[in-house]
Structure formats: C-alpha cells, structure tokens
Amino acid sequence: MSSASSTPAGGTGPTEGSSSAEGITSAEPSAEGTTPTEGTGPAGTPVPVVDGVPLAGAAPLDGSVGGTRRQRRGPRVWLAALPLIAFTGLCFGLPLGALLYGAVTRTDPDTGATALTGEHLSRSLQGPYLGSLVGSVQLSAVTALIATVLGVLIAQAVVTSRSQALRNAVLTASGVLANFGGVPLAFAFIATLGISGVVTRLADLTGLGWNLYSFTGLAVVYLYFLVPLMVLVILPALDGLRPQWREAAQNAGAGSLGYWRHVALPVLAPSLLGGFVLLFGSAFAAHATAAALVGGSVPLVTLKIADALSGNVLVGQENVALALGLDMILIAGLVMAVHLPLQRRSARWLR
16 A cells, blocks of 8 residues: 555656646646647647647547547438438428419410419408318317317326326327227217217207207317327326426425416426417318218318319319418418427426
8 A cells, every 4th residue: 555655766756735647737837828839639639738738628629529520411411311301302392382383373274374373362261261261270279279178187187196007098098099080980979979879869969959060069079089189298298297396386385276387387388388289280180080070061171172172062163272272281380380399398398
C-alpha cells in the first residue's frame, strides 16, 4: 500500500495538492492572455491547444462529439426511402392529382375542349351538397364527443382496477371492435335493433319512438366502433399519470376533484383533444356502414359522392363528386393539422 502512493525515485511524479493532468496545469496561462491554438486530438480531430498542450475536456473544433466526426447524410439515405416515396406518390399522389384536375376542369361534350372552372367547387358548397357536408360534420362531432367521454370512463376503470386479466380482455375486445364496421356491422344492428329486430320486439322500442334508420340510430351504430377506438387511444395516456402527482396534490390539500381539475385533466388535455379529432376523422370518412343502414335518409357527404359518381340522382355529376371529395380532403387535412401537434405535446408530457 505504501509503494502505491509513494513518489518515483526521479521525483517527477505528482505530489499532494498538484494536478495529475499536465493539460490542466499548462492551461492556466490562457487566463493571463495566452491565445489558444489549434492542434490534433487522439482521433485526428482539431482541438484547442495552449502552450503546446491540448486542453483537457475541450470539444473538437470541427463540431464532432466524443472525438468522432459527425457523418453527414449522403444520397444513400434518400435511396433507402425511395421505395416509400414511390409507393406514396403512386397510391396517393396520382389519385389526388386526378381528383384535383377533375374538380377544377370542365370538358365540353361537343368539342372535347377542357378549360379551368370553379363551377364544380361552388356547386359542392350549395344546396343538398352543402347539407350533406353539414350533416357529416354534425354526426362526426356528436359521435366523437360521446365516444370520447365513454372511452375515457372505460379506460379509467381498467387502469384503476389493476387487474391484468381485465386489461387484456378490454384491450383485445377494443382492438377487434374498433375495426368491425361496414356491412356486417349494419346487418348486426338491423337484426338486433331494426324494425323487426330481436331487442326491438322484446323491449317494444318502436312504441318508445326508436328508429334505427335515423340520425340517432346511425349515431348509436357509430359509437360501436368509436368507443373501443378511444379506449385504445387514451389508455396509454392514463397509464402515464404518475402516482406521485396524486400524492403531491393530496399533500397540498386537494381532493379527488381538485386533482382531476388542476393536475390530471391539464396533462390529459392534449391526448383527449387528439383522441376527439381522431374519432371525428374516422366518423367523417365512414361510408359502408351508413350506406348499408340508412341509404339516403340521412344526408352524408360520402353517400352524396357515391350517388353522384353512379348517377343515381343526376347524370353527369362526376366532377361535382370529385369536388366533394376535395372538400373532404381539406376537412381531413385540417383535422390532421390539429391532431399531430396535440399528439406530440401529449407524448412530451407523459414521457
């Protein structure tokens, strides 16, 4: 033990109170006016040098970190993303371009000449077409709001129960039901809650004014797949609420209501709003369920587009249908513009 702490015979080793790193003692004159120069570090990178000694712990002058030069992204990165770019352009870019071209152009049936026009866009915002847009927005907003509330309550019950079996069962059921829609869902509700449905006849719902083929009935059907979707969206956010936050609120004299009002809800607000926007977009774009269930009795923009393309009402309205599709894309773009920042904000809070 004594030999490990003794000074070598030459007397050149470090003594008590002095630094063992020559770079630190040699760097002291720099405070008196010595100008640092550029030298070469261990990895071949330029580092600041004072009196011929590299400064200990100094960052390389070329911006590299840890003695390793930063690698710039070369063309290989873009080559790796080329298949994704080609797929996106083929499957999304071409249809969007064709839709935009048809929505703003008009072809003369006699001469075949094509000219730019805003007639189709203006007609898509008038009369029954505007009513279908308003009906779709109303249905989507109402169902998204109800599904948000019910989904949060169900997810909170699962988180509070602390039962792994219940959690697995709810997540599995939600994953299945959130993707169950279209004609099978419409048929299931017709057989259950339709005019001659089993539950309708047993509970005499017709005498109570129940009508599945109405705005209210369609909203109930939409909730069947929107509520499970909200459970899947909000459950990770509820898991991110830390128990220490509730304990701190209780120590500050806040009750359960005060905790949810001043702590939990402000933290969950981005996730709640993001979930609402996601549910709104899902309900706004739904078509098969409404087409199989209500037909044209409830004005929806997706049904109007199908009628205009197939010529069920008027012949030659294909371009108006494309204009309605462009209106839907604009609304969906606004929805995504709200959803993505909220998603990033909630991820930062619950990280």
